[in-house]
Amino acid sequence: MNRTARPWLAKAIINGLLLGSAALAVLPLLWMLSASLMAPGEASSLPPRLLPAHASLDNYRALFGQAGMGRYLLNSLLVAGAITLLSLACNVAAGYAFAKLRFGGRERLFRGLLGALLIPAQVAMLPLFLLLKYLGLVNSYAGVIAPGMATVFGIFLVRQYARSVPDELLEAARIDGAGELRIFMQIVLPLLRPIVATLAIFSFLTAWNDFMWPLIVLTGQEHYTLPIALASLSREHWQDTELMMAGSVVTVLPVLLLFLAMQRYYLAGLMLGSVKG
């Protein structure tokens, strides 16, 4: 039997499978949104409901009014924003140096950094906690931010991209007497703009979604980021399905929207990061 005799069948199967898998990927998120708009108890009625009888924002009001969600949202924005800005500064400068500036031991140092990627971050967490305790930074924003201020992955990503900056351009500027800092700020940075955008969204999403380290270093509620607050709320309000789903929406929606808006940069970075250097 010749396959090509039935192109419509192959087309229907492929698109049907795509539709089915996309539905599986997205439906849990849609259910979260729907349940967050239901009245208390509605999501756990029998038979289960898919859509709210009367959609209302009461759960969100309760979250921001009584559960202090506004505070956690601001904490998350502050922590993820600070990590993004600081790590961009460190990673872009270092990535550029590894790609374009000559110095003794460059390759060895870079390979050493890549080797460090093999060590899971959790190995460092116990002494890091002690270090921050002696520095008085446990249960502070700085304690969450500090270890995220530079990443090997970010340096690697910038280096990969910065290698395409033409050396002639830098040499010409040096001959004209421009200092290294000026060359970096005025010539290199504008050329690196796409990778800076990519790295910014990567860093923000990673910092926003991070769980284990904030859970360890934040010992008091007042500094909780959204994931930590949500995990703690869920142990207290387990029965309140609708309230918890509203909390999940508040946590997930900002990053989902950011991803939708900056998708192009995010996916480009994902491919660049996966290329063996």
Added chain:
Amino acid sequence: MNPPRAAWLFLMPALLVLGLFFVLPVLAALLLSFTDYDLYALADPRNLRFVALDNYWGLLQRPLFWSALGHTCYFVAVGVPLSMAASLGTALLLNSPLARGQAFFRTALFAPVVTTVVAVALIWRYLFNTKYGLVNEALAGFGIHPVDWLGDPHWAMPTIILFAVWKNFGYNMIILLAGLQAIPPELYEAARIDGASALRQFRHITLPMLRPTLLMVSILSVSGYFQLFAEPYVMTEGGPLQSTESVLYLMYDEGFKWWNLGSASAVAFLLFVVMFAVTALMLRLGRRGDAAEVQP
């Protein structure tokens, strides 16, 4: 300012951060794992004693460590192949010339990757609820009796694996899709002229060409899946009957619940050793496969 000095100035902030908050703590963790650092030492460092390999011997004799390692290996051994299959399957669908609306489907399939583990794990907890969950409700339509997904020690880990596959497959899907798009179309054309079926084209063109990418993403997935923590923390709290307690969960409890930081550091290093051994083995087997292919 000459370039070498400028280079070090550009590197300085990043190296300081990585040195102080990563390299130094990793070395300290190794030292810590040879001590009995606990709550008493936390209060007064003079209580600290050097115990050589006692922490490691102690762990290797504890059933809890072995069961945590077993659960983690189960999660990796089942989760990574399932995850890779989902990634490859969806990448092939997206890459098919017959597919419509690729950009839309790609975004939809990728969406779970950018979400927050804690938030979406909560969704799954409710969807897989025994009594009110939509999953059991849907299965009831097929006449299947309700399953106690997260309350039954036999089902809890499979449910967490399903969750992890759903959450993560989109990441490798994008990388594999890029790999598929890089395969020269002439290869398929030549195969079609020779009358090769779609299945043969997949086996003799797609898979060999995709091999390096497949090897790389599976190694990265294995090391990612070994770091199982947030999923059981939110979905099962390590239960029921500790059936979802992972190695990192053990490290967290040991270190930050019981404050046995020496022993917890030993847990972290043992995990590192296991991960290193498994990924090195995969790399070796993968490379040997490449060499075998070159031979006639």
